[in-house]
Amino acid sequence: MPTNDILGFGVIGCGVIGPWHAQAINSIEGVKLIAVCDVIEERAKKLAEEHGGEPCTDYNEMVKRDDIDIVNICTPSGMHAEMGVAAAEAGKHVISEKPLDVTLEACDRVIEACKRNNVLLAGIFQNRSAEGSLRIKEALDAGRFGKLTMADAYVKWWRTQEYYDSGEWRATWELDGGGALMNQSVHYIDLLQWLMGPVKSIYARTATLAHTIEVEDCAAAVVTFENGAIGVIEGTTAAHPGSPARLEIHGDQGTATWENGRVTTWKFAEEKEGDDAVAEAKKFADGAVSDPRAIAVEGHRRNIAGLVDAVRSGSPSPLPGEEARKAVEIILAIYKSAKEGREVTLPLES
Numbered sequence: 001m002p003t004n005d006i007l008g009f010g011v012i013g014c015g016v017i018g019p020w021h022a023q024a025i026n027s028i029e030g031v032k033l034i035a036v037c038d039v040i041e042e043r044a045k046k047l048a049e050e051h052g053g054e055p056c057t058d059y060n061e062m063v064k065r066d067d068i069d070i071v072n073i074c075t076p077s078g079m080h081a082e083m084g085v086a087a088a089e090a091g092k093h094v095i096s097e098k099p100l101d102v103t104l105e106a107c108d109r110v111i112e113a114c115k116r117n118n119v120l121l122a123g124i125f126q127n128r129s130a131e132g133s134l135r136i137k138e139a140l141d142a143g144r145f146g147k148l149t150m151a152d153a154y155v156k157w158w159r160t161q162e163y164y165d166s167g168e169w170r171a172t173w174e175l176d177g178g179g180a181l182m183n184q185s186v187h188y189i190d191l192l193q194w195l196m197g198p199v200k201s202i203y204a205r206t207a208t209l210a211h212t213i214e215v216e217d218c219a220a221a222v223v224t225f226e227n228g229a230i231g232v233i234e235g236t237t238a239a240h241p242g243s244p245a246r247l248e249i250h251g252d253q254g255t256a257t258w259e260n261g262r263v264t265t266w267k268f269a270e271e272k273e274g275d276d277a278v279a280e281a282k283k284f285a286d287g288a289v290s291d292p293r294a295i296a297v298e299g300h301r302r303n304i305a306g307l308v309d310a311v312r313s314g315s316p317s318p319l320p321g322e323e324a325r326k327a328v329e330i331i332l333a334i335y336k337s338a339k340e341g342r343e344v345t346l347p348l349e350s
């Protein structure tokens with residue numbers, strides 16, 4: 001178990017999201033970005049020049065450094081578990097970009113390796129800490145919605161063909177694990193299940209309609225939650241020009257809607273002081289509706305700072321691997337249902 005006073009970070013993957021991790025790390029007190037790794041050396045060098053850390057190209061070597069305590073995994077999704085296991089075996093805590101990996105077997109592998117090596121594993125789902133998400137969670141926990149009836153996630157975004165062509169791993173089953181669901185909608189599917197609780201069954205259709213890719217760019221699923229509520233998940237990267245991701249939560253005593261981290265409707269049968277102000281909540285930007293780089297660093301900072309606090313205090317991970325795995329399982333159930341043309345019940349066999 002690492003014991004350095006200043007917690008050292010190593011980032012693997014210096015493409016689009018790596019620099020966000022570096023900036024988030026640099027904004028947290030008592031930690032230091034020690035090394036940044038990419039198989040493309042120029043990317044590691046560029047990130048190091050801009051945000052610090054020593055550039056390197058071999059993650060297996062990097063994770064063994066004594067001055068690194070926490071490893072951030074920012075590589076293609078189907079590589080996350082492999083790198084997480086290497087970091088865990090070297091005794092390092094792991095923070096993994098979404099999705100945790102693209103199969104349940106891989107998710108379980110990194111979860112098991114972190115447990116066995118007594119290190120923490122945290123997933124990245126920065127929307128959970130948005131003000132609007134926390135408000136809705138609090139109201140749900142307080143029972144303000146009454147009997148939960150319907151809950152939906154709508155992610156109608158746009159990605160160009162150039163975006164898909166910008167990396168060989170993108171939109172491949174092997175390394176992206178899917179398309180509009182596994183890459184983009186995963187954030188909001190995580191949020192939906194975090195708020196509503198476990199999904200019991202799924203009936204889905206998927207299609208590839210606006211891009212030349214092997215995975216889906218359109219998906220629609222009817223979801224039944226274990227608590228009896230029903231709802232839909234719609235995810236696409238084929239809806240030009242893209243709209244803010246939206247969640248709707250309804251019960252027989254209340255309704256809340258959420259867009260880009262902000263509560264936009266807040267209505268309950270039993271009103272409480274302060275209710276009027278909630279739908280005015282400050283915008284928490286995560287506006288990647290058409291631009292994959294339009295992401296705020298703040299969400300990542302909160303996610304990473306949560307793990308730092310847990311490491312320092314000896315507390316459990318703020319977003320354990322088992323939690324990060326849930327959205328992956330729901331998405332795999334959607335793919336299975338669409339492929340087999342039938343309702344699929346959870347849990348899936350891993």
Ligand SMILES: NC(=O)c1ccc[n+]([C@@H]2O[C@H](COP(=O)([O-])OP(=O)(O)OC[C@H]3O[C@@H](n4cnc5c(N)ncnc54)[C@H](O)[C@@H]3O)[C@@H](O)[C@H]2O)c1
Pocket residue numbers: 012013014015016017018037038039040043057059074075076077079097098099124126167183292295
């Ligand atoms: N949380 C978010 O909002 C968010 C946003 C974007 C991407 N992501 C996730 O981050 C991950 C990376 O996405 P991206 O868009 O940054 O991809 P990217 O292709 O831009 O970057 C990935 C980098 O990993 C490097 N890499 C590949 N194999 C490697 C290896 N063996 N060792 C070291 N480096 C290696 C590549 O060279 C590349 O530079 C994905 O899992 C994606 O889902 C999350």
